[in-house]
Amino acid sequence: MANRHPDGDTPRSIPALLARNVKLHGGLPAYREKEFGIWQSWTWVQAAEEIRALALGMLSIGVERGDHVAIIGRNRPMHYWSMVAAQMCGAVPVPLYQDAVAEEMAYVLDHCGARFVVCGDQEQVDKVLEVEDRVPEIKHILYTDKRGMRKYDHSRMNALSDLQAEGRAGHYRYDAELDARMAELDYDSTCVMLYTSGTTGRPKGVVLSNRNIIETAKNSAAFDNLNALDEVLAYLPMAWVGDFIFSIGQAMWTGFCVNCPESPGTMMTDLREIGPTYFFAPPRVFETQLTNVMIRMEDAGRFKKGLFDRYMALARRVGPAILDGKPVGVLDRLNYALGGLLIYGPLKNTLGFSRIRVGYTAGEAIGPEIFEFYRSLGINLKQLYGQTEASVFITQQPDGQVRSDTVGVPSPGVEVRIGDSGEVYYRSPGTFVEYFKNAESTASTKDPEGWVATGDAGFFEDDTGHLRIIDRAKDVGKLSDGRLFAPKYVENKLKFYPAILEAVVFGAGRDRCTAFINIDLTAVGNWAERNNIAYASYQELAGHPQVYQMISEHVAEVNASVARDPMLSGCQVHRFLVLHKELDADDGELTRTRKVRRNIIAEKYADLIAALYDGRDSIYTETEVTYEDGRKGAIKATLRIADAVVAPEGRMAAE
C-alpha cells in the first residue's frame, strides 16, 4: 500500500487519481456493467480513454469552468464517466435522484443553474423537457440510451456516445485546452455537489471539494484495508453521497472495480454473480433479504428446515465470536465448519456474500436479529454513522468491536463531541465547504471553527467509547408531563418486526404516545397465505382483525421493552392504527431515501391523529395518492383504532 499511495505526492483531484490508476492498475478492471445478459468490462486504461473522449466532447459543446452538469440516471459506467469528464472540464457534476418527480427536479436544476444535463434515457429527458421553461439556463441535454430519442431536437440533444465520437474526432482542437483545465484542479476545487434529501424544507446543495472526497476516501480505505482487487456493486442512487464516496472516491483512490447492475430489478442476481468483497446497503436491503430467506425456508421440506434451524442456532451462538476472533471451543469450531459446508456457504452464495470482506450498513437503525443473522454467518457486517455534509464518515465500527446498538468510534481524522443539548457535533477533513447559494444555512450548520451540528442526539458509552444515536435532535421532544419523547427509538423497535414496514409515533406535547403502523406486504401477505386469510387488496389486509391482533402483540412487546428504559418509559404506545396505504416518497410522506417526514404526515393525516387521541375506535378517511406519472387519485377507508397493552412504568424505581 505504501508504495502505491506515496503520501508526499497525493493526486489532488479525481482526474489526477484516474491518471495515476492508469499507471498503477492499467490492466485491472475498473468498471463492469451487465448488458445484453453479459458482463462487459473496462480496464482503467480503457475507462480513462472513454472519459477523456467524453470530456473532449463536452468541450466541443461549450462546457465552461464552474458550469454545473446535472446527471440523472441509474448506476451506469457512462454516468460515472460523465461526472469525471465534467470535473476534467472544470465543471461541477451534480447527480440527481432519478426517481424524483419533475417538480422536485425543477427546483434542483434551477437552484444549481445547470447548463448541461446528462440523462439516462428518454424518461429522464422528458422530465427535463417538461420543466425546461422554468429552468432557462439549460443549454444542452445529453443521454445514454438512444431508444425513443430519434424524433427529438438533435441540435441540442445528443447521445453521449455521439459526443464521445465528436470528442475523439476533434481532439487536436481540444487536447491542449482540456489538459490546461485539468492542471488547474487542486485540493480546493469543487469535486461534486450533492443535494440533501431534504427531510425538512427544500433540498440544499452540499458543496464537497476534492480535499473532502479524497481525504475521506484515503482514511476510510485505510481503515478497512481496501485495495485495487476489491469489488463493489454500485446500485444505490447516484445522487446519494455514499455512492459517490464508494463508487468514485474510494474506487479512484484504491483502484477497485465498480460493477453496475443490468437493471434495478436484476440487482439480486447481479449481486450473486459479482460476489462483491466490499458492500454497502441500508438496513432495508438486509431486512428484505433476510425476510426472503425466511419465507423460503418456511416452504422448505422438514429435513432441510430442521438442518437450517439447527445450524442457525449454532451460528447465533458461536458465529459472531468466531468472526471477532474470540476464543471458541474446538467442538463448536468443527461443528461451525461443517455448518459452513452444509448451510452457511450455500446460503451466503445465494445471498451474493460468498466473497464479502467488509459490509456496512447505515442510515437507519438495524434490527439486532437481522444484524446478528448476517454476522453469525461470518459476514463482517458493520455499522457506520455519517451524513452528506461529512462526506459520509463520522463514526464507524472497527473490526472486532461490532454491536447492533452503537455506530462505532470516530472515523480516522474525525473529531466528535456532544453538545450541551445532547446533539452530536463533528469536525473532519471531509467536512463540506458550504451549502450552495445559502450562506445563512452554512453559517447555522458549520461554526467558524469547523464544527458541524449533525442534528442527531446521542451519547458516548462510558466503557467502550462507542457512539449511540437515539434520535433526530429536533424530534426528541417532551410529553406534556415533561418526560422525554424519542419517537424514532420506539419506531425502530417496532420496525424490527418483519410484519411492520414503517411506524410513525406521535406524542410531543401530549400526555401519551400513539402510532401509525404500515404493514410489510411481503411478510404479512405470506403470513396470511399460511394462515388461510383471504384478502383482495393491501387495504383489506391492513384492516384485517387478525393482522390487528398480530400488530397488537408486537406493540405490547415493544411497550414492555420501552418500559424497562427509565429515560424513555413515557414513550409507550397507548393506541395505534394500521394505515390503509403504504407511506410513499411520491406522496411526499417519505424522503427519497425513505426516511419518514414527520411534519408532512402529521399534517396530511391530522384527522387520524385526532382520532387516536379522542378515544374513537374507528374513523373514516380519504387520502390523496400520487401515481408514478404524477396523476392523483384518492383512497377511501374506514380505519380501526386499537388500544395497546401498556406495561407498568417506573419499574426501575420498584427494583
Next chain:
Amino acid sequence: MKDMSEGYVTADGRQIGGVLMEMKNITLRFGGVVAIKDISFDIRDGEIRAIIGPNGAGKSSMLNVISGFYVPTEGEVWFKGVRRGPMKPYQVARLGVARTFQNIALFDGMTVLDNIMTGRLTRMKAGLLSQALWYGAAEREEIAHREKVERIIDFLEIQNIRKTPVGRLPYGLKKRVELARALAAEPKLLLLDEPMAGMNVEEKEDMSRFILDLNDEFGTTIVLIEHDMGVVMDLSDRVVVMDYGRKIGDGPPEEVRNNQDVIDAYLGVAHD
C-alpha cells in the same frame, strides 16, 4: 380523404411508405354466419393501423385473415405486391408476419428466455444432429440468435425475469413476453390482438411506449386491435372501424372520432 398512393407524412412527422398489404373485398363466412362482409382497406409500410369495433364486430376474424390463418371466402389479400393464396403458418412466418394473441399463448413451463428463443425457430438452419449435439454450426447459430433475443429483452426491459418460468409471471408481463417472442421473428408486419386487455394504467402506458418505440426503432408495421379508445387514438396513424362485419369508417383517428356512423355504432347513440 387525402390522396395517399405514394405514402404520407403523419402528424408527428414520420414518413409512411407505400402499400404493404391490401385487402380487396374480403368476405368471410362460417356456414351461414357472415363474419366479414365485403371489406377493403390497405396497410402501409411503417404505419400503426388500428382495427376497432364493438364486441363481435369481426375484428379478430379480420386479424386472422391478415395473418393468413383464415382464408377469405371471397376477396383477395395482396402482400408486398403479390396475391396471397392459402398458406401454412410457417410460410406466413417466413414472409415476415408475426402476431400476439388475445389469450396469451406461451409455453408456461419454459423460461422467458426460452419462450422468446422459440420466436427465432424459423430462422434456425442447423440440422437436427448438429442441434442435438450442440456442436459447430448449431452452437454458433444459437449464440447469434441469443444475442438478438438479448437485445429484445433489453428493449422490452424484462432482464429481471429472463430466467423465470412464464407460468409464474403476472398477466401484464406475460403480454410483454408474448410481444418479445413476436419481435424475435423480426417481423415486417406485427399483428397485436388486444395488447392492453386486462392491464392497469401503468402497464398500458409501458406497452404503448414499447409499441411506439418498436415502430420507430425497427420500422415495423403494426396492426392492432384494441378496446381502449384513448390508446387507439394516441397510438394509431389510421383506424378501421368495423361493426357487424362491415367497415363503417376508415381514416386518421380524429376523422374517425368525428364520423357520425362510428359514434352511433361504437360509442353508442344517446337514448333520450
